[in-house]
Amino acid sequence: MSKRQTRRAGPAAAKLGELDEGELVRRAQLGDAAAFGVLITTYQEVIYRLAVRTAGYEAAEDLAQVAFLKAWEALPRFAGDAAFSTWLYRIALNSCYDYLRRSAKQRFEPLDDLALAVPDQQDVAAQVIATAEDAERRAALVAALAKLPADERALLALRVGEGWSYEQIATTFAINSATVGTRLFRIRARLRQLVRQQLGVEGDDGE
C-alpha cells in the first residue's frame, strides 16, 4: 500500500489546451502539473524576455525557471485578487531583483534631477548621434542600461520591449497609472545621461 504513490494523471489532460486560464490556474492550484505546464507554455516567452532585459542573457533562463518554480510553490496561496499574469510577472521581477542584489551586479548611480536640467548646448545631441560609431553607441547603451536601477530597467522593458500600456505597467508595479508616464520620462532622461557619460560627452545640458 505504501508503494502506491502516484501523481495525478488526469484524463482531462488532452483537453487542457482548451481550458481558460482561470480553470488552468485552479487545476494547477490543486497540484495538476500538466495544467501548470500549459501556463508555462503561455508565459515562458514574456517571462524570459523580461528576465533577459532586466538581468541579462546569462542568467535569464535560470531566472525564468526559478520564477515558474516559485509560482508553482506559491500557487496554493494565490488568492486571485490580482490576475494570474500580474502575479506571475511580480514573482519574475522579484526573482530578477533578488538575483541582481545577490550578485551585486546592480549598480545604482542616481542622477538626481537630470530631468529638470535646463538645456544650453543644443549641438551636443547631433554630435553624439553623428560622430559616435554605431558599435560604440551600442556598447554605451548596453552599459548605460546596466547602470539603471533594476526596477527602472524592468519598467522600461515592459513599455519599450513589450509595448505594454501604462495601465498594464501600473497594475504590475502596483503604482498609479498616472505615475507611469512620469517614471518613464525620468528613466529615459537618466538613460540618456548615462549614455552620454559612457560616450564621454562633455557639457551636457544638465551640467
Add this chain to the structure above:
Amino acid sequence: MASECVAARQWLSARLDQVPLAPDAEGQLAAHLATCAACRSFAEELRVQEQAVRELWVVSPVPPDFAARTIAALPPRRRLVPWLRYASVAAALLVALVSLLLIGGGDVRAGVDLLLRRVGLREAPPPGSLVTVPLREVTLAEAQQAVPWAVRLPDPVPAGYQLTSVAVGAGYQFANGPTIFLFYTRAGATVPQLVITQFRAADSSTVIAPIAPDAGQRVMVGTREGLLIEGLWVERGGAQVWERGTLLRLIIEDETQVIQFEADPAAGWDASRLIALAEQLR
C-alpha cells in the same frame, strides 16, 4: 524657460508611448520646439535612443525545451499551507484519508479508545509513510453512477459555499468500492475549505486511525455518535508529525457507509459548525 523645457520633455516622452496629449499641450509643445533648439535635439536624441533600445531588446526565443525542463523540475506539492494539502485533488486529501484508514482486521479493538462500528481512533505513533492515490475528477452524476449507494450531500449547502469539484478515487484496501470526494469552496476562494468524503466499508472490517494524544474525541451528531479529530499527520523532513489547528475532521457512519467531513478552521469551521453540517446530510 526651465519649466517649459521640463514640460516639453515630459510630453516628448509621453508621445513616444503614443499617449495622446491634450490639444493645448500639443500646441504648446510645437510652439516650444519651434523656439528651443535644445529641446529639439532632446527630442531627436530620445527618438534615436528609444529606437536603439528597442533594437537592442529584441530577444531570441526561449530555448525550445524550456517548458519541458521546467515542468520536469516542478517539485511535488508537499509543504503547502497545511490546509491546502487538501486542495490537491491529486494527493493531499488522500494523504489524510489513507492515514486514517490504517489498520484493518485482527484484534484492532484492543486498546482502541474511540470506536464507532467501522472506524476507531487510537493514540499511537504515525504509520510508516503516507500514501497517495490518484483521483479522477467527475461530475456528480458520474460519481453517483460509480457507486451502488446514494452519494450524500449537505442540504442546504453551507452559506457562501459551492460544490466546486467532485472526484472518485479507488484503491483503499479497506473500502468496498470507490470513495467519493466532494470539494466545497467559499465564494471568492480558490481552494476548497470543506471536503466531504464517503465510501462503503468492507464487510466486517474495522479501521483504526493513529492520532496524537488528545487529538480525538467522541461527539454526538444528532442521535448518533461521531469522531472529531483536530489536526493531521504531516511529513516534515522525512518524519511525520501531528499538526494541530490546521484541520478539523468529523467521521460519522451510516450503516456500512463511512462519511468524513474535513474543514479548514481558518475559514471559520469549528466543531459545532461541522457537527451541524453533518446533521444536515441528506
